[in-house]
Amino acid sequence: MHILSRNKWPIFIGLAPALVIYLLFAIVPIIISFYYSVMDWDGFTDMKFVGLENFREALTDPIFWSSLKNNLLVVAASVFGQIPIALFFALLLNRKLKGGKIFRTLGFMPVVISTVIISLVWGMMYNSRRGLFNKLLEAVGLENLAQNWLGDPKWAMISVCITMVWQFVGLYLIIFLAALQNIPQEIYEAAEIDGASEMKKTRYITLPMMRNSIIVAVILCISGSLRTFDLIYVMTSGGPGHSTEVLAMYMFDQTFSSTRYGYGSALSLFIFFFSLLLVYVSTLVLKRKET
Amino acid sequence: MLKKMKSRSFLVMMAFLLALMTACSGKGSDQASGDNNASAKDGNKIELTFWNIWTDPSPQIEASKKQVEAFMKEHPNIVIKQQNIPHDQYKVKVKTQAAGKQLPDLIQVWPGAELKPLVDGKLIQPIDDMLSHWSDLLPEEKLGDYRMNGKQYALPGSITPTSLVYYDKDILKNVGYDEFPNTYEEFKKLIAKLNDKKIIPIALGNKAQWILQSSYISTIGDRLTGDQFLSSVLDSGDKKFTDEKFIQAVKVIKELADLKAFNEDFNSIDNVQHRDLFVLGEAAMMIDGAWSLGPLLKDAPDKNVGIAVFPKVEGGEGDPAAVSAVSGTGIALNSELKGEKLKAAQEFFEYFYSKEYFTELLKANVLVPANIEPPAGISPLLKEVSKLVSHKLVPVYDATLPTNVTDILNTGLQEVTLGTMSPEELAEKLQKAVDKQK
Numbered sequence: 169m170h171i172l173s174r175n176k177w178p179i180f181i182g183l184a185p186a187l188v189i190y191l192l193f194a195i196v197p198i199i200i201s202f203y204y205s206v207m208d209w210d211g212f213t214d215m216k217f218v219g220l221e222n223f224r225e226a227l228t229d230p231i232f233w234s235s236l237k238n239n240l241l242v243v244a245a246s247v248f249g250q251i252p253i254a255l256f257f258a259l260l261l262n263r264k265l266k267g268g269k270i271f272r273t274l275g276f277m278p279v280v281i282s283t284v285i286i287s288l289v290w291g292m293m294y295n296s297r298r299g300l301f302n303k304l305l306e307a308v309g310l311e312n313l314a315q316n317w318l319g320d321p322k323w324a325m326i327s328v329c330i331t332m333v334w335q336f337v338g339l340y341l342i343i344f345l346a347a348l349q350n351i352p353q354e355i356y357e358a359a360e361i362d363g364a365s366e367m368k369k370t371r372y373i374t375l376p377m378m379r380n381s382i383i384v385a386v387i388l389c390i391s392g393s394l395r396t397f398d399l400i401y402v403m404t405s406g407g408p409g410h411s412t413e414v415l416a417m418y419m420f421d422q423t424f425s426s427t428r429y430g431y432g433s434a435l436s437l438f439i440f441f442f443s444l445l446l447v448y449v450s451t452l453v454l455k456r457k458e459t
Numbered sequence: 460m461l462k463k464m465k466s467r468s469f470l471v472m473m474a475f476l477l478a479l480m481t482a483c484s485g486k487g488s489d490q491a492s493g494d495n496n497a498s499a500k501d502g503n504k505i506e507l508t509f510w511n512i513w514t515d516p517s518p519q520i521e522a523s524k525k526q527v528e529a530f531m532k533e534h535p536n537i538v539i540k541q542q543n544i545p546h547d548q549y550k551v552k553v554k555t556q557a558a559g560k561q562l563p564d565l566i567q568v569w570p571g572a573e574l575k576p577l578v579d580g581k582l583i584q585p586i587d588d589m590l591s592h593w594s595d596l597l598p599e600e601k602l603g604d605y606r607m608n609g610k611q612y613a614l615p616g617s618i619t620p621t622s623l624v625y626y627d628k629d630i631l632k633n634v635g636y637d638e639f640p641n642t643y644e645e646f647k648k649l650i651a652k653l654n655d656k657k658i659i660p661i662a663l664g665n666k667a668q669w670i671l672q673s674s675y676i677s678t679i680g681d682r683l684t685g686d687q688f689l690s691s692v693l694d695s696g697d698k699k700f701t702d703e704k705f706i707q708a709v710k711v712i713k714e715l716a717d718l719k720a721f722n723e724d725f726n727s728i729d730n731v732q733h734r735d736l737f738v739l740g741e742a743a744m745m746i747d748g749a750w751s752l753g754p755l756l757k758d759a760p761d762k763n764v765g766i767a768v769f770p771k772v773e774g775g776e777g778d779p780a781a782v783s784a785v786s787g788t789g790i791a792l793n794s795e796l797k798g799e800k801l802k803a804a805q806e807f808f809e810y811f812y813s814k815e816y817f818t819e820l821l822k823a824n825v826l827v828p829a830n831i832e833p834p835a836g837i838s839p840l841l842k843e844v845s846k847l848v849s850h851k852l853v854p855v856y857d858a859t860l861p862t863n864v865t866d867i868l869n870t871g872l873q874e875v876t877l878g879t880m881s882p883e884e885l886a887e888k889l890q891k892a893v894d895k896q897k
Contacts, residue, residue, distance in 0.1 A: 210576055211554045211555070211557065211576070212557050212558070212580040212582070213576060213579050213580045297722065297724055318724075318727035319725070319727040320877075321877055404666070405666060405667060407666065407668060407726060408726040408877050409874035409880070410870060421866065422863075425866060426862050427576075
């Protein structure tokens with residue numbers, strides 16, 4: 169460590185390129201967003217200073233709140249859908265299972281497929297006249313359960329969430345499988361000598377040993393689902409009405425389709441603060457568990 | 460040993476990077492010097508920069524490109540430097556470059572609401588003093604989309620009706636209609652009859668939300684409110700979206716949805732999918748723009764298709780034969796253009812918008828705003844359409860309204876069909892957004 173104490177300049181020079189790029193492309197735009205957010209600007213004519221008007225409008229905008237609600241729904245569906253399902257399958261696949269590798273690959277496949285393709289294919293499956301789900305329900309005589317999945321505001325958000333869960337289960341499956349491989353066999357052997365049942369082994373050895381991986385997965389899951397955009401954009405483009413609108417989409421529409429750069433910037437700042445808050449709360453919760 | 464290897468591979472890497480960098484910069488400087496030579500050789504060459512979206516090999520774009528090339532051949536002292544940019548990126552690029560006042564000399568533009576910010580920002584200049592050149596070819600009433608504050612800013616290359624009723628003559632005959640119904644009441648009876656036969660009356664794919672606005676309310680609204688409605692809502696404020704007539708127009712759309720005139724998944728499929736429903740014969744009609752004409756002729760050349768306009772609505776103030784139509788793209792002049800360059804640009808305009816150009820477009824199944832004899836051999840359907848549009852054209856909502864009002868209308872119409880918003884609520888919301896603009 170003598171390099172560190174002698175001269176700090178080489179370290180700084182080494183860091184500089186990355187730092188400059190990071191400042192230029194991540195921090196500066198955030199600061200510029202602050203500036204735009206107090207302006208009324210359509211990108212063509214001169215900007216007009218409007219103070220906090222954009223923020224006031226956002227807070228009284230019912231679509232903003234319903235987008236927020238949908239966003240929270242996505243977060244909840246991801247955290248309480250993706251992670252338990254992934255955990256369940258990871259525990260299952262970790263046993264000496266015939267064809268385990270095949271199932272692992274199958275599970276991971278959706279993560280590799282482009283979101284646009286997933287959205288289009290699921291959109292076809294959800295189709296109310298021709299889609300797989302309604303045809304299946306019809307085939308088993310349950311046609312009164314058939315729904316207009318993506319066209320009915322009651323079902324659209326739920327349908328989108330189901331697709332989202334399916335899409336990312338594989339990612340967490342792989343993370344959990346990796347964590348499972350890292351648990352030393354000796355502990356299990358010791359437990360077996362003590363006569364622990366399989367249930368007990370899972371409950372008292374496997375899950376506690378995987379704690380850190382689960383925490384990482386939850387944080388990845390929250391931040392990932394706050395950003396969600398592409399899947400919904402292709403599948404429903406926020407519709408019908410605004411029933412599947414999420415914050416990122418609403419911001420995009422306001423900025424680039426309604427060309428209200430100021431209002432869009434204000435919305436994006438709300439997303440920014442909201443993400444910070446959620447990350448802060450989730451670290452608080454997880455910290456409390458640790459002590 | 461290991462250390463030595465590492466340092467050697469580091470050296471190789473650096474050498475490689477260096478080679479890469481010099482290779483890149485070398486190419487760049489070559490190009491630049493090449494340009495210099497060209498202008499040095501011929502001192503008084505005038506160069507005009509021109510951005511457009513001519514990236515696809517469609518017949519319309521090919522014809523336009525040919526015009527530019529022919530012009531340069533005949534005017535060796537003028538060079539037109541094109542940048543062909545894909546449509547979506549083009550729009551973003553123009554918006555960002557406009558913010559930095561770095562637009563080219565010639566800019567491809569869209570009419571109405573898209574043009575307005577460019578005019579308001581004083582980024583383009585009017586072309587009124589050269590209009591007389593086209594007084595025979597281009598009738599004045601077809602240029603209105605590019606007129607703003609009484610000044611002309613561009614010329615339309617084509618004209619696109621957005622609201623035509625395509626109908627399957629055979630299916631209509633089966634339910635007892637030899638002719639397309641003339642009134643809305645009769646139209647509703649037709650829908651009921653088709654529903655009885657379990658045929659989808661009207662194929663609709665409104666996932667992207669603009670179809671109900673562009674192809675439906677633009678014409679249905681005009682049937683009820685008359686053609687001066689939009690301009691008086693936006694400019695003088697004499698009329699309002701909350702007027703009874705406009706609400707009635709929205710109610711027509713709601714009624715169609717309530718009558719189950721559309722396929723039930725109309726909010727989750729898009730406008731290409733709805734064309735498939737029509738082509739496959741699952742639906743008897745579709746209300747769509749002229750852009751579906753080409754694909755339709757290609758996919759179902761033998762289908763017995765008729766084309767009509769939306770029927771007359773009882774109590775409406777509009778012309779029952781009017782069709783909402785939008786002018787195709789035009790070319791505008793940068794406001795900073797003057798002197799020799801301006802003259803060159805004007806020469807280019809006069810050459811570009813010629814009778815031959817419009818004839819070429821007609822041959823490619825593109826409707827044009829020009830008064831010319833249709834060339835022999837164009838499809839009968841296109842002739843039918845050009846007859847329909849020769850009567851009266853009215854503005855399309857999204858080409859006239861500010862973009863944020865259009866967005867409200869787009870999602871609002873979808874919500875009206877779902878029943879989550881009433882026509883009155885939508886009207887109020889629209890009026891509020893318009894009032895805020897003033």
